[in-house]
Amino acid sequence: MHKFKPSNTSRFLGFVFLGIFLVYLSNTVDELRVYQGATVAMYVVAISSIILLTGYSGQVSLGHGALLAVGGYGAALLRNNFNAPIWLCFAGAVLMAAFWGALLGATAARLSGPYLAGTTLALAVGLPSIANQFKFLGGEQGLIFDIGLPPASLGETFSQYKWFFWIASLTALISMWWLQNLLRSRYGRTWRAVRTQSIAAELAGIHVARSKVLAFTISAGLAGLAGALLSMTISTVSPGAFPLSLSFALATGAVISGVTTLGGVIIGAVTLVAIPEIADSLARRIGASENATINLPGLLVSGLLIVTVLFIPNGPVEQIRQRKMK
Amino acid sequence: MFQIFNTFLIGVTAGSIYALMAISMVLVWRSTRVVNFAQAGMALLSTYFGYEVIHQVGSYWLALPIAMISGAIVAAVIELVFMRLLLKHSSQGAIASIAPIIATLGLLGLIKSMIGYFWGNQDVSIESPLSNVGFTLGTQTLALSPMKLFILIVVSILVIALTFVFQRTNLGLALRASAYAPEISRLAGIKVDLVRTFGWAVAGAAGGAAGMLQTANGNGALSPDSLEFSLLLAFGFISAVIGGLDSLLGAVLGALLLGLVLAFVLTYIGGSLVFITAFVLLLVVLLIRPAGIISQRAGRRA
Numbered sequence: 001m002h003k004f005k006p007s008n009t010s011r012f013l014g015f016v017f018l019g020i021f022l023v024y025l026s027n028t029v030d031e032l033r034v035y036q037g038a039t040v041a042m043y044v045v046a047i048s049s050i051i052l053l054t055g056y057s058g059q060v061s062l063g064h065g066a067l068l069a070v071g072g073y074g075a076a077l078l079r080n081n082f083n084a085p086i087w088l089c090f091a092g093a094v095l096m097a098a099f100w101g102a103l104l105g106a107t108a109a110r111l112s113g114p115y116l117a118g119t120t121l122a123l124a125v126g127l128p129s130i131a132n133q134f135k136f137l138g139g140e141q142g143l144i145f146d147i148g149l150p151p152a153s154l155g156e157t158f159s160q161y162k163w164f165f166w167i168a169s170l171t172a173l174i175s176m177w178w179l180q181n182l183l184r185s186r187y188g189r190t191w192r193a194v195r196t197q198s199i200a201a202e203l204a205g206i207h208v209a210r211s212k213v214l215a216f217t218i219s220a221g222l223a224g225l226a227g228a229l230l231s232m233t234i235s236t237v238s239p240g241a242f243p244l245s246l247s248f249a250l251a252t253g254a255v256i257s258g259v260t261t262l263g264g265v266i267i268g269a270v271t272l273v274a275i276p277e278i279a280d281s282l283a284r285r286i287g288a289s290e291n292a293t294i295n296l297p298g299l300l301v302s303g304l305l306i307v308t309v310l311f312i313p314n315g316p317v318e319q320i321r322q323r324k325m326k
Numbered sequence: 327m328f329q330i331f332n333t334f335l336i337g338v339t340a341g342s343i344y345a346l347m348a349i350s351m352v353l354v355w356r357s358t359r360v361v362n363f364a365q366a367g368m369a370l371l372s373t374y375f376g377y378e379v380i381h382q383v384g385s386y387w388l389a390l391p392i393a394m395i396s397g398a399i400v401a402a403v404i405e406l407v408f409m410r411l412l413l414k415h416s417s418q419g420a421i422a423s424i425a426p427i428i429a430t431l432g433l434l435g436l437i438k439s440m441i442g443y444f445w446g447n448q449d450v451s452i453e454s455p456l457s458n459v460g461f462t463l464g465t466q467t468l469a470l471s472p473m474k475l476f477i478l479i480v481v482s483i484l485v486i487a488l489t490f491v492f493q494r495t496n497l498g499l500a501l502r503a504s505a506y507a508p509e510i511s512r513l514a515g516i517k518v519d520l521v522r523t524f525g526w527a528v529a530g531a532a533g534g535a536a537g538m539l540q541t542a543n544g545n546g547a548l549s550p551d552s553l554e555f556s557l558l559l560a561f562g563f564i565s566a567v568i569g570g571l572d573s574l575l576g577a578v579l580g581a582l583l584l585g586l587v588l589a590f591v592l593t594y595i596g597g598s599l600v601f602i603t604a605f606v607l608l609l610v611v612l613l614i615r616p617a618g619i620i621s622q623r624a625g626r627r628a
Contacts, residue, residue, distance in 0.1 A: 060424050107609055110616050114361045117427055118567035119608055125560045126605040132598035244556055248431050255428045295442035295550075302435030306408075309429045310415050 008181075015177045022169045026162050035161045035233070036273050041168035042229040043269035045175055047253040048262060049222035055259035056183060057215030058195030059108060063120030064223045065247035066127035071097040071224025072231035072241070073137060076145040086147050090171065093228035094221045101220020105213040124247040128239035142238025145231040168229050175222060180262055182218070191215055252305050258315010267316060275300050332469035333593045334586065339474045341585020342481040343543065346536035347562025348569060348577035349488065350529035355571050356505040357525030358409060360426040365533050366559030367437030368404070370552065372397035372534030373541055374441055377452055377548055386455035386542065390480075393534040401530025405523045408433065442550040449547040452538075477539050484535060485578055488528070492574060501525055536562070561588075564604055568611045570618025579619060583607075 006014070026034055046068060053059050074096035075089040084092065104123065108116055131137040150163035182188060190211050193201040202208050231237045249272055257268030279297040282288075288296065312319045347365065354362040362368075376393030380386060412429050456472040492498035504511040504518040505525075512518050540558055541548055565584045569576025584604060591603045611619065 054424055060427060062427070107613060111612060114355065114571060115567055115612060115616070115618075117361060118563050119605070119612065121560055122564050122601075122605040122608050125557070126602035129598055129601045133596065244560070248435075251424075251428060251431065255424070259424070291443050291446050294447055295439035298435050298439035298442070302432045302439065305432035306429060306436065309425050309432065310411060313415060313425055 011180070012177065015173055019170070019173050022173075023166070026165050026169075031159060031161050034159070034165045038161065038164040038168040038229075038233050040266075040269045040273050041165070041172040042226055042233060043250075043253060043272050044172045044265050045222055045229060046226035046250050047257055047268045048176060048179055048265050049219040049226065050250050050254040051257065051259055051262055051265060052179065052183070052191075052222065053215060053219040054254060055261070056188060056191040056195060057212055057219075058191075058198075059212060059216065060113065060117045061108075061120040061219070062117050062247050062251060063104075063123035063127075064219075064250050065242045065244065066120075066123045067097050067101060067220045067223035068227030068230060068246065069128045069237070069239070069242040070100050070220075071227030072145070072237040073131070073143070073227075074224065075228035076143040076231060076237045077136075079145055079147070080143060086167065089147075090225060090228050093224045095224075097224020097227065098217050098221035101223070102213060102217040104220065105216025108216055109209040109212040121244075121247075124244050128242045131239045138238070140239065142236050142241070145235060145237055147232050164233050167232065171225065171229060175225060176262070176265070179222070183262060187211075187214070249301075252301060255305060255315070256308050258312075258318050261315055261317040261321075264315050264317040271304070272301075275304070328466055329593065333589050335469040335474070336593075337586035337589030338582060339470075339477055339543065339585070340589060341565075341582040342478055343536055343540050343558070344561045344565045344585055345578045345581035346481060346484065346532045346539070347558050348565035348581045349485070349574055350532040350536070351563055351566040352569070352571060352574060352577045353525050353529040353532070355566070357501065357522045358405070358413070358426075360409065360430065361563070362529070363427060363430040363559065363563075364404070364433035364437060365430075365529070365562070366555045367434040367441075368397060368400055368530055369533035369537035369558065370548075370550070370555050371400055371437055371441060372530070373452075373537035373548060374445055376534070376538050377445075377450055380452060386452070386538075389452075390535065390538050393538045394531040395534075397530035397532075397534025397537075398527040399530070401533070402523050402527040404433065405526035409526075410519075438550045445550075447550055449549045451546045452541050452548060453546055454542045458543075473542060477543055480535065480539065484532065485574075488532075488574060497521075497524070561604065564608050568608060568618060570615075570620045572618075573620040576618055576620030583619075 022037075026037065029037075046064065049067075050061065050064060053061055071093035075093040078084040078089045078092045079086075104120075108119065111119060131142065132139050137143065147163075147167070150158045150160065154163075183191075190201070190206055193204070193206060194208050194211050198208055227242075230241070234241060253268035253272045255268075256271050257264040257266075276297045279300050280293070283293040283296050308315075314322075347369070350365055350369075351362060354360060354365070372393040375396040376386075376389035379389040379392050383389075408429075409426075412426065454473050456476055458471045458473050460468045460471045460474075462468070492501065500511070500516045500521050501524070503514070504516055504521045508518050511521075536558060537555070540554060544554055547554075561584060562581070565581035566577050567580070568584060569578070569580030584607065587607055588600050588603060592600050
């Protein structure tokens with residue numbers, strides 16, 4: 001079997017071209033689409049953190065919403081208390097979430113399957129509500145996270161949403177480029193070995209627990225970054241912005257993308273953003289009742305999720321690859 | 327002193343409802359090795375059936391058994407149609423470990439949106455059939471109301487009945503055997519698939535009872551996005567995991583422990599730390615005993 005393997009340089013150029021294309025895109029489509037684009041970029045980062053964790057290191061997390069919250073609060077605190085520049089806020093978000101992830105990962109490495117799912121689920125339910133206990137976290141209203149106006153050098157017509165989109169897309173592109181390099185390195189191979197045959201991996205000299213903790217830490221860092229992006233697009237952080245359903249949505253996105261292929265991540269991200277809109281226009285076209293209109297998005301997402309799990313369990317990208325190989 | 331006693335009562339009542347939910351998680355886990363996140367949706371759906379009965383006939387006493395029966399039917403149908411398909415299709419590759427979790431999450435969403443379609447997304451309410459005002463003891467008011475007493479009695483009866491079925495009947499033996507060693511049980515003439523469906527049905531009934539009791543115990547509000555039911559799912563699951571996921575006794579103990587700890591935190595420390603306490607408790611239990619309080623085997627791989 002010989003597969004086409006692009007070199008590192010051409011991969012990098014690919015990301016650069018994608019970036020240029022996104023800049024071009026942001027100048028042609030309207031405001032709403034630009035804003036949705038920023039949300040898609042946020043989901044790309046968030047879903048890739050789940051793909052890294054589940055598809056590569058074989059751990060389950062239903063609590064990534066909580067790690068997003070850690071990132072969001074971290075960024076907002078840095079911004080509000082120290083007036084840190086945006087990039088520093090993002091870096092702080094990554095570090096803070098990664099720190100929590102390392103703590104959680106150290107416990108998670110001892111757990112498997114349903115036990116891990118239960119622990120992370122409890123975290124998703126519990127962590128955001130801590131904000132109500134401590135005053136500096138702002139309670140139910142949360143904190144404001146204002147990244148400021150776009151720099152004047154970009155021109156007067158440059159809108160806030162476009163600025164969000166640029167930041168989010170650049171962040172997503174950089175982290176995806178870094179992540180795909182990481183997954184093709186020694187670490188990526190180690191994780192895959194641990195996932196497929198953990199006992200064999202241990203015999204081959206891999207420190208299984210350490211590799212799992214590392215995967216959890218990096219995944220949490222990415223989730224924190226996504227949390228900072230999410231807080232940026234909605235300009236606030238509050239417990240209500242990170243409900244249990246966010247964690248579930250991320251897991252959904254990861255499955256629709258295909259948990260073992262990083263390349264599919266955009267499919268899941270676009271789906272999560274597009275479904276409400278598709279459902280809305282569909283409901284209007286068929287003239288559905290109020291109850292149907294409200295519940296159609298949920299129905300479509302869940303239906304799609306179930307169909308994916310049942311019929312293309314490894315995701316669309318993997319499915320196409322397998323078909324080609326036959 | 328009196329406050330401690332009252333907190334204890336609140337904890338036990340809450341814990342007993344989590345216990346029903348935990349039991350249904352355990353039954354499903356034992357029969358199909360699936361953690362059923364749709365359990366909350368199934369409980370919600372059967373509670374809505376109960377609501378419909380109350381709406382039409384006006385009797386909570388009729389609604390409770392009907393909710394349980396409809397819960398059993400819904401669960402059995404889901405197992406027959408859906409889970410068998412799932413186990414056939416996604417049992418290999420990286421997805422295998424999370425496919426059941428994800429699929430039941432999908433099912434949860436599906437059930438919720440269907441409930442929203444048929445009954446609307448606004449709150450509907452179930453009135454508590456018994457008084458929620460506590461008994462008085464001298465000048466003090468106990469945290470034990472007729473409704474809470476009723477909940478404790480119903481849960482105790484159900485738990486005793488289930489334990490009896492599991493430990494003393496052939497059916498219970500078949501359930502335990504097919505969870506422990508499906509292949510050998512099949513050779514011994516047990517209809518493993520049918521037994522699985524039965525396990526799901528009992529779990530569905532327990533979930534239905536949990537939903538009806540929880541709604542009547544709380545403010546009586548019922549909606550597809552009900553927070554109460556998300557919490558019921560989370561706390562039920564946490565209880566089951568604390569108990570070891572494999573044992574009914576463990577589920578009940580775990581649920582009572584969780585209920586008590588949460589009640590004491592709520593009374594003496596503050597409401598906003600309740601949820602994180604559940605997480606910390608789970609973490610502590612799992613660090614000391616990675617497979618739950620009640621675990622037969624020393625350790626378990628994969």
